[in-house]
Every structure is written in structure tokens, then in C-alpha cells.
Amino acid sequence: MSEPMVIHVDEIEGAHGGVFKPVGRTLGVTAFGVNVEQFPRGHEHYPDHDHAKDGQEEVYVVLSGQATLTIAGEEHVMRPGSIAFVPPGVSRRFTMPDQGVQLLAIGGSPNTPFSDIVAAREKAATT
Numbered sequence: 001m002s003e004p005m006v007i008h009v010d011e012i013e014g015a016h017g018g019v020f021k022p023v024g025r026t027l028g029v030t031a032f033g034v035n036v037e038q039f040p041r042g043h044e045h046y047p048d049h050d051h052a053k054d055g056q057e058e059v060y061v062v063l064s065g066q067a068t069l070t071i072a073g074e075e076h077v078m079r080p081g082s083i084a085f086v087p088p089g090v091s092r093r094f095t096m097p098d099q100g101v102q103l104l105a106i107g108g109s110p111n112t113p114f115s116d117i118v119a120a121r122e123k124a125a126t127t
């Protein structure tokens with residue numbers, strides 16, 4: 001069992017040029033994925049993707065800044081306090097045309113242990 005922990009997001013080492021902070025892994029969360037993502041204004045490298053293969057649902061919460069979230073071709077302006085749910089198999093992509101954004105991303109697949117999702121992603125990345 002994991003131990004309780006309190007940490008500031010600035011203390012978490014970022015991946016992918018610092019934009020992706022693996023909060024769940026750092027804290028030892030095993031039931032779901034949770035990350036803080038920080039993108040500067042004009043960032044264009046957030047991929048249009050879905051989770052049809054792993055069945056993952058995702059919730060995004062904007063902590064600061066602003067972004068446009070495109071879900072299945074429909075644009076939604078997201079600002080602090082905006083919350084979005086995207087089911088598996090539905091495309092999603094963030095763009096930051098006007099300013100940077102910091103968001104909390106939470107994900108997991110119903111009826112599937114989270115560790116299985118992580119293992120499947122890691123396997124897919126190596127094949």
C-alpha cells in the first residue's frame with residue numbers, strides 16, 4: 001500500500017520537454033492515471049487521439065490559462081474551472097492559440113485495473 005504524500009507540482013520532474021508531469025506515478029496512485037499538463041501559448045504538439053484500443057475515459061480540468069479542446073471535431077474554449085469528460089473512442093486535441101494552459105488530466109478504463117492499461121501502453125510503444 002502506498003504512503004500518504006503531499007507534493008507541489010513544481011517538484012515533479014516533467015517529461016516531454018517538461019509539459020507532462022506524472023502526478024499519479026509520483027504519488028504512487030494505482031487506481032487511475034493523473035497528470036498535470038502545462039503547455040505554452042502556441043504549442044502545436046498535442047496529438048489528436050482517442051483511446052479506442054485501451055478503453056480509457058478521461059476527465060480534464062483547467063487549472064490556469066486557456067485552451068481550445070476539440071472533441072470529435074467540435075471546439076470548446078476551456079478556462080480555469082472548465083471540466084471536460086471524453087469517453088474512449090472519441091477524438092480529442094488541445095490547442096493553445098491565445099495563451100498557455102495548465103490542466104489536470106485524470107484517466108482510467110472501466111472494469112480494468114489501471115496497471116493493465118499502463119502495461120498495454122508500454123507494450124504498444126515498443127512494438
